[in-house]
Amino acid sequence: MEKIVVVTGANSGIGLALCDRLLSEDGRLRLCLACRNMKRAEAARATLLVSHGSARVDLLHLDVGSAQSVLSAAEELKARYHRVDFLYLNAGIMPNPTVDIRAFFKGLFSRNVINMFATAEGLLTQQDQLNSDSLQEVFATNLFGHFLLIRELEPLLCQPGHTSRLVWTSSSNARRSAFSIQDIQHRRGKEPYSSSKYASDMLSMALNKHKNQQGLFSSVICPGLVMTNLTYGILPSFFWTLIMPVIRGTESLDPRAKYHSLTSGLGTNYTEPRRMDLDDEMTEVFFSKLLELEKEVRRNLSKKTADSEHYQQYLNEIQ
Numbered sequence: 001m002e003k004i005v006v007v008t009g010a011n012s013g014i015g016l017a018l019c020d021r022l023l024s025e026d027g028r029l030r031l032c033l034a035c036r037n038m039k040r041a042e043a044a045r046a047t048l049l050v051s052h053g054s055a056r057v058d059l060l061h062l063d064v065g066s067a068q069s070v071l072s073a074a075e076e077l078k079a080r081y082h083r084v085d086f087l088y089l090n091a092g093i094m095p096n097p098t099v100d101i102r103a104f105f106k107g108l109f110s111r112n113v114i115n116m117f118a119t120a121e122g123l124l125t126q127q128d129q130l131n132s133d134s135l136q137e138v139f140a141t142n143l144f145g146h147f148l149l150i151r152e153l154e155p156l157l158c159q160p161g162h163t164s165r166l167v168w169t170s171s172s173n174a175r176r177s178a179f180s181i182q183d184i185q186h187r188r189g190k191e192p193y194s195s196s197k198y199a200s201d202m203l204s205m206a207l208n209k210h211k212n213q214q215g216l217f218s219s220v221i222c223p224g225l226v227m228t229n230l231t232y233g234i235l236p237s238f239f240w241t242l243i244m245p246v247i248r249g250t251e252s253l254d255p256r257a258k259y260h261s262l263t264s265g266l267g268t269n270y271t272e273p274r275r276m277d278l279d280d281e282m283t284e285v286f287f288s289k290l291l292e293l294e295k296e297v298r299r300n301l302s303k304k305t306a307d308s309e310h311y312q313q314y315l316n317e318i319q
């Protein structure tokens with residue numbers, strides 16, 4: 001049977017490489033590239049078709065950082081497909097990253113050096129902002145937009161007698177201490193990326209608890225440090241070329257494990273499951289907070305739509 005695979009943030013970096021790999025593994029699948037920029041999505045499709053000429057590659061406009069766009073994209077998916085077998089929740093941002101150079105050199109001569117290179121703990125901060133739904137942009141993009149998408153796609157993901165999979169592109173930068181259950185959007189901190197990735201680890205576990213009975217399974221992977229637009233936003237490419245041979249200590253289906261992609265000292269690539277630092281009770285509280293926030297975002301959207309309809313009606317009347 002033809003498998004339907006949807007990948008968010010599929011037009012570059014890890015998402016595009018993943019699509020290429022998926023098509024190499026199974027030429028019969030139907031791939032949907034869900035991207036916010038259709039020009040880039042078309043270019044990605046063209047690239048994929050060069051090496052997989054007969055592949056079925058669809059495009060979908062999806063900005064995971066906008067609740068309205070997520071709802072429209074979900075409607076479109078429901079109109080196009082009867083089922084989604086794999087949903088890769090890959091789109092992600094790390095805006096305005098700053099590297100703490102002092103902490104880097106301090107860490108270089110400490111016992112924590114390997115952990116520092118693998119997780120960037122204590123090295124990276126970002127500057128976040130509010131998006132058009134008044135949510136923190138990193139939380140909205142890396143986590144909440146994907147959560148809303150899953151909720152909207154439940155009819156395609158939870159089908160009797162059928163199994164569907166969610167795969168989150170998380171990170172070894174996900175850290176419990178960067179996340180606060182009192183501040184799930186990370187409004188007050190300086191590590192929104194780390195917080196959002198920890199939140200996706202928790203959400204994956206919560207979804208397994210709540211949705212496994214309905215045939216929906218979620219897992220988390222960490223691709224390790226990969227040279228993409230995201231990393232080029234941290235440091236320029238020539239710098240990475242210089243330090244990459246030294247620091248390519250990469251990370252990557254047990255619901256409590258994160259699948260880390262790693263490279264040994266001899267350059268052999270392998271994956272290793274590692275247990276995530278998750279707390280059952282906090283995960284449940286987080287899940288209910290997301291459901292509450294979902295209601296609020298939906299209420300605000302309906303109000304916005306009603307307001308613009310009234311305004312349109314008013315304009316029609318005065319014309």
Ligand SMILES: NC(=O)C1=CN([C@@H]2O[C@H](COP(=O)(O)OP(=O)(O)OC[C@H]3O[C@@H](n4cnc5c(N)ncnc54)[C@H](OP(=O)(O)O)[C@@H]3O)[C@@H](O)[C@H]2O)C=CC1
Nearest residue numbers: 009012013014036063064065091092171225226228229230
């Ligand atoms: N590179 C690395 O070392 C690591 C990356 N990751 C994770 O991997 C994932 C992919 O990142 P990576 O490939 O590195 O970086 P890229 O910047 O190359 O890819 C990110 C993708 O997400 C898309 N995207 C960003 N914001 C949105 C949005 N609002 N709606 C839809 N799509 C969006 C981008 O689209 P556009 O081109 O339009 O910006 C792009 O296609 C991210 O979740 C990242 O956190 C995890 C661990 C390590």
Ligand SMILES: CC(C)=CCC[C@@H](C)[C@H]1CC[C@H]2C3=C(CC[C@]12C)[C@@]1(C)CCC(=O)[C@@H](C)[C@@H]1CC3
Nearest residue numbers: 099104116117118119120123171172173224225
């Ligand atoms: C300033 C100098 C000389 C070196 C700085 C190196 C760091 C910029 C670099 C070391 C470990 C890296 C790392 C990431 C970003 C860049 C580093 C901090 C990530 C946080 C990138 C995104 C991810 O999701 C993680 C898996 C990466 C972990 C390692």
